[in-house]
Structure formats: structure tokens, C-alpha cells
Amino acid sequence: MSAAPGRRALLRLLSAAPLAATSLGTAPAARAGAVRTEAGARGVGTADAPAAAIAPGIEKPLPSDVFTVRGTNAETRFPMLRHTGPLTPNPLFFVRNHTRTPVLDENGWRLTVWGSGLRGGPVHFGYGELRSMPSVTRTVVLECAGNGRSLFTSQQGQTVSGTSWTMGAIGAASWRGVRLRDVLHRAGITGSAVDVMPRGLDDEFISEGVSLGRVRRPLPVAKALDDVILAYEMNGEPLPYDHGFPLRVIVPSWIGIASIKWLGDIEVSDTPLTSPWNTRFYRLFGDAYPPGGSAPLTRQTIKSALELDWGQSLEAGRRVRLTGRAWSAAAPIHRVDISTDGGGRWRPARLLDPPRRHGWVRWSADWVPRETGPATLLTRATDRRGTTQPTETVHNTQGYLFDAVVRHPVTVV
Numbered sequence: 001m002s003a004a005p006g007r008r009a010l011l012r013l014l015s016a017a018p019l020a021a022t023s024l025g026t027a028p029a030a031r032a033g034a035v036r037t038e039a040g041a042r043g044v045g046t047a048d049a050p051a052a053a054i055a056p057g058i059e060k061p062l063p064s065d066v067f068t069v070r071g072t073n074a075e076t077r078f079p080m081l082r083h084t085g086p087l088t089p090n091p092l093f094f095v096r097n098h099t100r101t102p103v104l105d106e107n108g109w110r111l112t113v114w115g116s117g118l119r120g121g122p123v124h125f126g127y128g129e130l131r132s133m134p135s136v137t138r139t140v141v142l143e144c145a146g147n148g149r150s151l152f153t154s155q156q157g158q159t160v161s162g163t164s165w166t167m168g169a170i171g172a173a174s175w176r177g178v179r180l181r182d183v184l185h186r187a188g189i190t191g192s193a194v195d196v197m198p199r200g201l202d203d204e205f206i207s208e209g210v211s212l213g214r215v216r217r218p219l220p221v222a223k224a225l226d227d228v229i230l231a232y233e234m235n236g237e238p239l240p241y242d243h244g245f246p247l248r249v250i251v252p253s254w255i256g257i258a259s260i261k262w263l264g265d266i267e268v269s270d271t272p273l274t275s276p277w278n279t280r281f282y283r284l285f286g287d288a289y290p291p292g293g294s295a296p297l298t299r300q301t302i303k304s305a306l307e308l309d310w311g312q313s314l315e316a317g318r319r320v321r322l323t324g325r326a327w328s329a330a331a332p333i334h335r336v337d338i339s340t341d342g343g344g345r346w347r348p349a350r351l352l353d354p355p356r357r358h359g360w361v362r363w364s365a366d367w368v369p370r371e372t373g374p375a376t377l378l379t380r381a382t383d384r385r386g387t388t389q390p391t392e393t394v395h396n397t398q399g400y401l402f403d404a405v406v407r408h409p410v411t412v413v
């Protein structure tokens with residue numbers, strides 16, 4: 001099992017995007033837009049660069065050994081993460097687009113804050129103005145609510161709707177920006193505001209022939225005033241176009257949809273707000289839930305995964321260092337256990353990072369496979385609240401919040 005091809009692919013990508021600040025080394029910060037000059041590489045395969053897939057509306061290169069394109073979205077191949085540190089380099093970060101990436105210019109752009117929860121009329125903020133406000137920098141994992149969705153089908157035999165992600169609709173970045181709290185206070189938020197609703201500048205989302213308007217989702221004021229960031233930098237460079245340039249919301253520990261990209265306006269309301277993204281989508285529907293669905297989803301869940309190809313061949317009698325990651329939105333990871341016999345016996349993996357909130361921990365465990373043939377590897381994370389991954393996730397029709405222990409097939413040869 002050689003790591004070299006994956007590492008080569010990673011280095012190639014990083015050199016194609018020299019402006020990315022990564023955990024492997026930091027290049028000088030400059031305009032994220034320079035990544036676009038690499039567009040000539042898209043869709044073209046050469047001897048050392050496999051063909052890049054084209055996802056309609058994604059700007060950055062998507063080499064097929066790094067990403068799996070799923071409709072308008074691009075999933076990071078989870079095994080590629082073994083070449084990365086705690087932060088996911090921008091060129092490797094998954095993209096989830098309802099429509100297409102708008103290429104915006106920070107000069108013509110401004111953020112508008114408006115609504116019944118303000119003392120006065122709309123307040124505008126220019127890019128330079130936001131940049132000159134006090135900033136915060138925080139490392140936060142961003143994970144789609146549907147990450148792991150395909151396992152409802154492959155592992156539990158259930159039907160679900162939505163993008164068939166495996167485990168790679170996740171990444172961690174260091175986000176720099178202003179506190180939403182500071183912007184809301186400057187805009188004159190009143191004590192009677194209950195909800196705020198950030199909205200993106202990407203195209204309206206059409207579902208079954210009907211426009212649902214631009215992507216937007218309400219946030220309760222309590223969360224908005226707590227730890228939410230309006231980010232203009234990702235891993236030390238301006239936000240790449242695909243990740244929300246010039247400004248995006250980052251809602252720590254919440255499902256990805258809360259973190260609205262290409263932010264254009266924020267409604268501040270003294271009455272509760274709704275949008276299709278908290279009524280039709282991003283609730284749990286199904287036999288186990290009330291007819292109107294669960295409450296709108298907020299926090300992400302707990303997961304762990306191996307940085308290993310699905311169905312990887314491993315040599316009998318030869319020691320292999322298994323590596324992976326574990327993360328939980330509720331609390332730092334406490335432990336990770338691994339089973340190499342399909343769930344019979346478990347032993348602890350070694351944690352390689354200090355567990356922290358909003359981050360993931362890398363872990364490793366050595367294994368000497370003995371018997372040839374198919375084997376199933378299982379990993380099970382437990383967080384400091386005592387929450388452990390279950391063996392099965394209760395079904396919901398849209399396949400959100402998969403948290404079960406993943407059964408990872410390998411073949412011992």
C-alpha cells in the first residue's frame with residue numbers, strides 16, 4: 001500500500017494553486033482569484049495529472065484522483081486527507097453548490113443588514129470597512145448535513161434522497177473574519193430581534209420547476225450573537241470563489257447549510273423567520289419523526305473514518321499503519337476504538353492531535369492482517385460528553401446526520 005501517488009496528486013494540486021496557505025507550508029497571501037488561471041488544466045489529462053472532472057459551476061480544478069464530482073458538487077476523496085494536517089488545504093476542500101459559484105468583485109459588493117429587528121433602516125458594509133473591523137481567527141470543521149448519506153443505502157439498505165456523499169463532504173479550515181455580533185450591533189439590532197437570516201448572492205435555487213429563491217436559512221439570535229463569524233479569509237488567503245468570496249458565514253458546530261456563502265444581505269427580524277432550508281430541507285422526516293418533521297437541524301453529529309480506499313488490498317503478514325480522523329460537533333473527541341474483525345473485538349487507536357471543540361483528531365492504529373480474504377474494519381468514536389457512534393443511524397428520508405460506525409471493506413491478499 002503506497003502513499004506516493006496520493007501525495008504526488010496533492011503536491012501537484014498545491015503547486016497548481018500556489019497561493020493556498022496550507023498545513024504543509026504557507027505561501028504568501030494574495031488574491032484567491034489566481035486559482036482561476038489554472039482553468040486550462042480542467043478536463044485535460046497529462047502523464048502526471050489525471051483528467052480533471054468538470055462540475056458545472058465550480059471554478060477550481062477538480063482532479064479526479066482528489067475529487068468525486070456529484071452533480072453541482074465536488075466531494076474530497078477521504079483517503080487524500082492522509083496527506084494533510086489538521087487543516088484542509090483550500091484546493092482540496094469539498095464544494096457544495098446548490099447552483100453555481102458566482103464570481104464576485106469585492107469592489108461592487110456590499111453587505112446589507114435590514115429588517116424589523118433593527119432600530120433604523122438598512123445598514124450597508126463595504127468590503128474594506130469589514131476588513132478594518134476587529135477580526136477573529138478560528139479553526140472550524142465545516143461538514144454538510146448529508147455527509148455519509150450513501151451509507152444509509154450501502155450499509156443499512158435504505159432509500160434516501162439527496163447527493164450520494166460518502167465521507168468526504170467535510171473539511172477543516174482556519175477562518176478569519178468579523179464577529180456577526182459586532183456587525184449586528186453596528187447595524188442597530190434591538191432587544192426584540194429573534195431571528196437573523198443570511199442570504200447568498202448565487203442564483204435562485206429551482207426545485208421541481210419552482211424557484212425557492214436564493215439560498216438562505218434563519219439563525220436564532222442567541223446563536224448569531226454567540227460564536228458566528230463572517231469570514232473573508234480561509235487558511236490565510238482571501239476566500240476562494242467556490243467557498244464564498246468575498247464574504248461567507250461560518251456557524252461553528254452547525255450543519256454546513258448554516259454557513260451561507262457569497263453573503264449579500266442579512267435580515268434581522270422581530271418575528272420568527274422561515275425558509276425552505278429550515279422547513280422542507282434540513283429537518284428529519286420519516287417513520288421515527290413527527291409528520292411535519294423534526295425541529296430544524298442545528299448541530300452536526302459524531303463520526304470517524306479511515307483514510308483508506310474502499311476495498312483496499314492489504315498484504316497478509318505485513319504490518320500496516322491504519323490512519324483516520326474522528327470528530328464530534330458536541331464536544332472534543334475522547335477516544336477512538338478500532339475493530340479489524342468486523343466488530344468482534346475492539347482496541348483503542350492512538351490519538352495524534354489534542355482533541356478540541358470544532359476540530360477533528362487524527363488517529364492511527366497498527367494492524368498485521370493474518371487471514372487472506374475479505375475483512376471489515378470498523379472505527380468508533382466517543383466524545384467527552386460520552387456520546388458514542390451507534391451501529392445504525394435511525395432512518396430519515398433525506399439522509400441527514402449519518403453517525404453510525406462505518407463498516408469499511410478491505411481485502412487481505
Ligand SMILES: Nc1nc2c(c(=O)[nH]1)N[C@H]1C(S)=C(S)[C@@H](COP(=O)(O)O)O[C@H]1N2
Pocket residue numbers: 093094095096097098099142143144145199200201202215242243244255256257258259260261262
Ligand atoms: N449561498 C450559498 N451558501 C451555501 C450553499 C449554497 O449552495 N449557496 N451551500 C451550503 C451547504 S449545503 C454547505 S454543506 C456548505 C458547503 O461549503 P463549501 O462549498 O465551502 O464546502 O455551504 C453552504 N452555504
Ligand SMILES: [Mo]
Pocket residue numbers: 096143144145146256257
Ligand atoms: Mo450541505
